[in-house]
Amino acid sequence: MNAPLNYVPRSDFKKRTFAATQDPHLRQSFRSAMDFLMAKRQAQFPDQEAFEHLRALGEEVRRYSLSRLPELLEQLEANLTRNGVKVHWAEDAEEANAIFLEISRSHGATRLIKGKSMVSEEIELNHEMAKHGVDCLESDMGEYIVQLDGEKPSHIIMPAIHKTKEQIARLFHEKVPGVDYTDSVDELIQIGRRILRENFRDAHIGVSGVNFAVAETGSLCLVENEGNGRMCTTVPPVHIAITGIEKVVEKLEHVVPLYTLLPRSATGQAITTYFNVISGPRKPGEKDGPKEVHLILLDNGRSQAYADEQLRQTLQCIRCGACMNHCPVYTRIGGHAYGTTYPGPIGEIVSPHMMGLTATHELPFASSLCGACGDVCPVKIPIPDILMRLRREASHEAEPGRPALRGQGAGRNRLVSLAFAAWRTIYSHPGLYRLYAWAASRLNFLTPKSQLGWTASRTPLIPARQTLRDRLKNRA
Amino acid sequence: MEKRTYPGKPRDVYLYATCLVDMFHPDAGMDTVALLEREGIRVHFPRDQTCCGQPAYTSGYPEEAREVARKQLDLFPLPWPVVVPSGSCGGMMRHHYPRLFADEPEARAKALALADRVFELSEFLVHVVQVKLTDRGSAETVALHTSCSARREMGTHLTGADLLAQLCNVKLEVHGHESECCGFGGTFSLKQPDISSAMAADKVAAMQATGARGFISADCGCLLNLNHTLEARKEAFRGEHLATFLCRRTGAKP
Ligand code: SF4
Numbered sequence: 074m075n076a077p078l079n080y081v082p083r084s085d086f087k088k089r090t091f092a093a094t095q096d097p098h099l100r101q102s103f104r105s106a107m108d109f110l111m112a113k114r115q116a117q118f119p120d121q122e123a124f125e126h127l128r129a130l131g132e133e134v135r136r137y138s139l140s141r142l143p144e145l146l147e148q149l150e151a152n153l154t155r156n157g158v159k160v161h162w163a164e165d166a167e168e169a170n171a172i173f174l175e176i177s178r179s180h181g182a183t184r185l186i187k188g189k190s191m192v193s194e195e196i197e198l199n200h201e202m203a204k205h206g207v208d209c210l211e212s213d214m215g216e217y218i219v220q221l222d223g224e225k226p227s228h229i230i231m232p233a234i235h236k237t238k239e240q241i242a243r244l245f246h247e248k249v250p251g252v253d254y255t256d257s258v259d260e261l262i263q264i265g266r267r268i269l270r271e272n273f274r275d276a277h278i279g280v281s282g283v284n285f286a287v288a289e290t291g292s293l294c295l296v297e298n299e300g301n302g303r304m305c306t307t308v309p310p311v312h313i314a315i316t317g318i319e320k321v322v323e324k325l326e327h328v329v330p331l332y333t334l335l336p337r338s339a340t341g342q343a344i345t346t347y348f349n350v351i352s353g354p355r356k357p358g359e360k361d362g363p364k365e366v367h368l369i370l371l372d373n374g375r376s377q378a379y380a381d382e383q384l385r386q387t388l389q390c391i392r393c394g395a396c397m398n399h400c401p402v403y404t405r406i407g408g409h410a411y412g413t414t415y416p417g418p419i420g421e422i423v424s425p426h427m428m429g430l431t432a433t434h435e436l437p438f439a440s441s442l443c444g445a446c447g448d449v450c451p452v453k454i455p456i457p458d459i460l461m462r463l464r465r466e467a468s469h470e471a472e473p474g475r476p477a478l479r480g481q482g483a484g485r486n487r488l489v490s491l492a493f494a495a496w497r498t499i500y501s502h503p504g505l506y507r508l509y510a511w512a513a514s515r516l517n518f519l520t521p522k523s524q525l526g527w528t529a530s531r532t533p534l535i536p537a538r539q540t541l542r543d544r545l546k547n548r549a
Numbered sequence: 550m551e552k553r554t555y556p557g558k559p560r561d562v563y564l565y566a567t568c569l570v571d572m573f574h575p576d577a578g579m580d581t582v583a584l585l586e587r588e589g590i591r592v593h594f595p596r597d598q599t600c601c602g603q604p605a606y607t608s609g610y611p612e613e614a615r616e617v618a619r620k621q622l623d624l625f626p627l628p629w630p631v632v633v634p635s636g637s638c639g640g641m642m643r644h645h646y647p648r649l650f651a652d653e654p655e656a657r658a659k660a661l662a663l664a665d666r667v668f669e670l671s672e673f674l675v676h677v678v679q680v681k682l683t684d685r686g687s688a689e690t691v692a693l694h695t696s697c698s699a700r701r702e703m704g705t706h707l708t709g710a711d712l713l714a715q716l717c718n719v720k721l722e723v724h725g726h727e728s729e730c731c732g733f734g735g736t737f738s739l740k741q742p743d744i745s746s747a748m749a750a751d752k753v754a755a756m757q758a759t760g761a762r763g764f765i766s767a768d769c770g771c772l773l774n775l776n777h778t779l780e781a782r783k784e785a786f787r788g789e790h791l792a793t794f795l796c797r798r799t800g801a802k803p
Pocket residue numbers: 338389390391392393394395396397418419446449450451452453454
């Protein structure tokens with residue numbers, strides 16, 4: 074089942090963005106999909122004032138939860154343990170995968186079935202399990218499609234958004250034995266359902282993510298539309314949930330504003346078809362449910378963000394995807410070009426903590442800072458401010474005595490630093506600036522005709538023959 | 550967008566032209582002066598002004614931005630309003646200066662006091678001058694483009710449209726992605742030319758598809774981005790600075 078992964082390497086972001094912007098099909102399909110999602114979201118928030126009120130509440134809940142993160146995690150662990158859930162802590166992807174493998178081995182499990190979970194993508198679970206002879210099948214339709222094609226999701230909510238109906242039809246016909254070509258969406262979904270049904274029945278372990286973990290009750294909340302999440306967490310005898318450490322909230326009532334915001338921001342739905350609250354394994358006398366439930370709490374760089382007051386806001390994220398739906402850059406290049414698990418604005422601010430700036434220093438610059446992301450974020454993460462901060466950290470080595478981010482300074486470019494040093498000298502000395510502006514305008518015929526990226530698609534910038542200040546002087 | 554209380558029409562204002570207007574759009578600066586003088590306002594141009602500091606600020610060089618911004622803080626000793634004919638630079642001074650000096654109480658106090666009297670041109674004309682324009686031009690259809698930050702932070706799409714609506718022979722056309730970024734983003738246009746170009750190309754196409762003759766903007770970065778894109782594409786469609794357009798339509802003489 075596990076096709077070899079052919080996803081793009083993480084270097085050379087520019088090459089990938091170039092390819093993406095030159096692909097009219099990709100441009101058109103992302104544009105229309107994002108237009109559709111933006112309109113649906115807008116319909117859910119017709120009143121801007123009401124939206125601002127609601128998202129202030131969402132922000133408050135997330136900030137409060139993060140302010141008490143260490144104690145809430147302890148409380149969560151204690152209450153989950155009391156409910157019979159086994160709690161594991163993983164520092165990074167390797168540790169998380171080792172826990173998956175260990176649990177699988179202890180049950181002799183070779184078949185896992187998985188509900189949609191971006192954290193499992195983050196640790197590349199399917200790929201890692203396959204190395205050890207454990208099959209991990211995606212059961213979310215979009216995830217199933219990208220897995221079938223050996224790809225990664227291109228969007229955190231709609232993993233196969235980059236594919237057309239015809240491409241999916243061809244994929245099913247080629248990869249699923251005995252399937253004739255059909256591009257009827259209904260038929261394709263029925264084919265998927267049939268295959269998945271059998272797999273739910275035969276799987277040894279079900280895997281899921283978590284949208285909110287409630288500390289006070291020791292409950293895991295799972296938001297989904299297809300019912301596959303409920304199947305994964307109830308049918309197989311063992312359930313393993315995995316989540317980032319930031320997903321904990323204190324009380325059930327804190328889930329309410331977040332769940333009100335999440336589907337509206339994500340898919341423009343007022344509510345999802347399923348909302349699962351998992352509070353432990355099957356109890357004596359109960360007829361169904363897994364006999365064993367595990368939760369893996371993954372750090373993977375989150376504590377680096379947590380340690381810094383400004384960067385901590387990154388962890389407020391509830392993974393709705395609205396920032397990518399509204400991002401003019403994401404709309405142009407799609408999700409794969411980023412080369413990270415999380416694309417778009419949230420990917421640009423969270424990936425540096427997960428992967429280090431050495432691998433991701435280009436991402437904070439892949440934004441025009443237009444601010445559309447920050448405007449729609451349901452928990453008010455100031456994404457543009459965080460991008461500017463990360464630009465600074467990517468461009469400057471750590472100062473002695475100050476905590477450094479992993480890979481800090483990896484994007485340092487001597488020429489750029491020199492250019493800004495020169496800029497500072499000229500523009501903070503008015504006399505120098507006047508001389509410079511006078512020379513640049515009088516000698517404007519000497520302006521270089523090739524101006525880095527600017528002239529890739531534009532005519533060169535040439536200063537006017539006379540600056541405004543000179544014209545005003547002459548007038549007076 | 551914040552709600553702001555506006556002062557009455559002043560006798561004097563400072564013009565903070567920005568480095569873009571000074572070097573690349575001096576006409577827009579002259580036209581701004583003409584519009585203000587016609588309203589009986591004396592315009593003062595502090596000669597030591599350079600740049601608001603935005604290029605460094607948004608590129609990850611806040612220390613450099615702070616040094617340049619610090620110099621601008623001292624340019625306006627008298628309590629007159631400061632009019633900025635380029636939206637995102639106005640936004641930088643109004644919204645980001647106080648944050649840039651968050652750790653320096655004295656400079657921060659100055660930044661806050663300055664922020665309070667910084668006005669983007671269209672905002673100033675509508676809310677402070679409460680200008681009444683008389684259109685003298687023939688029928689014309691235009692689109693309006695505002696920089697993202699000026700739109701978000703200062704509502705310049707509303708004040709811009711308000712001014713155009715006063716011109717009885719001017720028709721404003723809107724398109725489906727009005728609020729979407731044109732791809733300028735300061736150094737973004739240099740660092741990510743492919744993405745930036747794609748955004749600029751989509752923007753000029755969307756504006757042209759409305760049937761407008763050209764477009765109007767009070768944001769010099771966006772104007773440069775879109776006009777130089779159009780020039781490279783050998784298209785006749787062009788953007789005009791709002792001040793220039795208003796002068797042309799209402800017969801103000803620079
Ligand atoms: S950053 Fe905000 S908008 Fe983006 S996915 Fe997270 S919660 Fe949603």
